[in-house]
Amino acid sequence: MIVIRGDGVAAYCCAYLLGKAGLEVVLEPVDRSRLPAIMLSDHALALIRDIFDQNDLFRDAPQIRKRMVAWGADSTLLALEHSAVVVSEELLLRALRPSLALPDSSVATEWTVFASRPLPTPAVEHPFGSRMASAVAVSLQDGSEPETCWIESLENGWLFLIPNAPGSAWLLAVGSAPDALLAASRVIREQIAQAHSGAGQFPAYPRIVSPLSGDGWLACGTAAMAFDPLCGDGTAHAVREAILASAVIRAVTQNGPNDDVLAHYEARLTAGFRRHLALCREFYTSGASGPWWRGELDAIQQGVAWCDRRLNAHGEFRYQLRDFELHALR
Numbered sequence: 583m584i585v586i587r588g589d590g591v592a593a594y595c596c597a598y599l600l601g602k603a604g605l606e607v608v609l610e611p612v613d614r615s616r617l618p619a620i621m622l623s624d625h626a627l628a629l630i631r632d633i634f635d636q637n638d639l640f641r642d643a644p645q646i647r648k649r650m651v652a653w654g655a656d657s658t659l660l661a662l663e664h665s666a667v668v669v670s671e672e673l674l675l676r677a678l679r680p681s682l683a684l685p686d687s688s689v690a691t692e693w694t695v696f697a698s699r700p701l702p703t704p705a706v707e708h709p710f711g712s713r714m715a716s717a718v719a720v721s722l723q724d725g726s727e728p729e730t731c732w733i734e735s736l737e738n739g740w741l742f743l744i745p746n747a748p749g750s751a752w753l754l755a756v757g758s759a760p761d762a763l764l765a766a767s768r769v770i771r772e773q774i775a776q777a778h779s780g781a782g783q784f785p786a787y788p789r790i791v792s793p794l795s796g797d798g799w800l801a802c803g804t805a806a807m808a809f810d811p812l813c814g815d816g817t818a819h820a821v822r823e824a825i826l827a828s829a830v831i832r833a834v835t836q837n838g839p840n841d842d843v844l845a846h847y848e849a850r851l852t853a854g855f856r857r858h859l860a861l862c863r864e865f866y867t868s869g870a871s872g873p874w875w876r877g878e879l880d881a882i883q884q885g886v887a888w889c890d891r892r893l894n895a896h897g898e899f900r901y902q903l904r905d906f907e908l909h910a911l912r
């Protein structure tokens with residue numbers, strides 16, 4: 583029996599894929615707060631539809647067609663095409679939650695997938711930054727541009743405005759309190775008629791756990807590594823991690839424990855995390871130049887160096903993922 587601990591996209595994706603492969607799977611949900619709004623690009627949505635065999639998922643969800651970007655100290659406002667939908671995390675998880683049998687305590691646990699904290703003792707988190715995000719519900723000004731999201735960098739952080747229904751949106755404030763960032767805002771402040779209640783604070787700094795697997799367990803999703811929401815691809819990342827985690831579990835349950843396969847998992851995730859940090863480095867180099875940006879950028883650079891040391895020690899990849907299974911490369 584495979585136990586999957588967690589209640590997010592990564593946990594559901596592992597449960598769905600392993601169940602489909604014929605393994606006995608048990609889901610152990612955990613209670614936690616949900617994000618009020620998640621933007622899923624066309625690419626992320628296509629991946630989710632494909633994996634969960636739901637071709638019509640979110641066909642009627644609110645759309646984002648344009649991104650207005652004011653990034654950098656003297657930047658002009660840029661209008662960029664975009665194509666995404668906005669859903670609440672609650673709605674996303676309700677659509678993807680697999681129906682599984684209840685746990686059978688007489689069946690032994692072969693492997694545990696930790697798609698939520700806490701992780702087993704040897705796992706240590708390596709944070710590369712300290713920024714937090716606050717989400718606030720807001721009303722938009724009359725006549726605000728429909729299907730448009732906004733992003734703006736400021737001296738002490740950045741703002742992201744995601745419309746989720748006509749006349750209303752979620753404001754994500756990263757680095758400082760929403761009020762303080764809005765007071766300094768040049769473009770997003772003008773879009774907002776009124777700020778309402780907050781929906782909590784979420785860590786927004788990149789972080790990775792090491793080791794990512796151990797005796798009979800592996801970590802997946804945000805519990806394994808978490809991304810800065812600025813890059814906007816966290817959900818698709820969690821799905822891709824779950825695809826690889828499920829392939830690893832299939833390999834080790836079929837063929838027995840295999841350090842090479844687990845090392846491959848660790849290296850693939852580390853390489854994905856490094857790509858994310860490299861993207862963050864571009865954004866945090868150009869956002870602004872004050873102490874807040876320099877501090878976060880230093881931490882990102884340390885993260886890149888940390889990943890490079892790990893990846894150099896690993897060497898070349900010796901497995902390939904095909905049709906949801908791992909194949910050794912000759």
Ligand SMILES: Cc1cc2nc3c(=O)[nH]c(=O)nc-3n(C[C@H](O)[C@H](O)[C@H](O)COP(=O)(O)OP(=O)(O)OC[C@H]3O[C@@H](n4cnc5c(N)ncnc54)[C@H](O)[C@@H]3O)c2cc1C
Nearest residue numbers: 590591592593620621715784803804811814815816817820
């Ligand atoms: C503020 C914010 C905005 C985001 N916006 C987007 C977006 O627009 N598009 C997108 O694709 N991805 C976005 N993400 C990332 C996305 O939510 C995660 O990558 C995805 O949900 C991970 O799935 P999981 O199964 O690993 O989730 P889980 O591990 O179950 O966690 C889901 C989310 O909840 C947060 N979380 C988990 N536990 C706690 C806790 N105890 N307290 C507070 N928060 C917790 C995590 O940081 C994670 O973002 C955002 C993340 C944050 C923090």
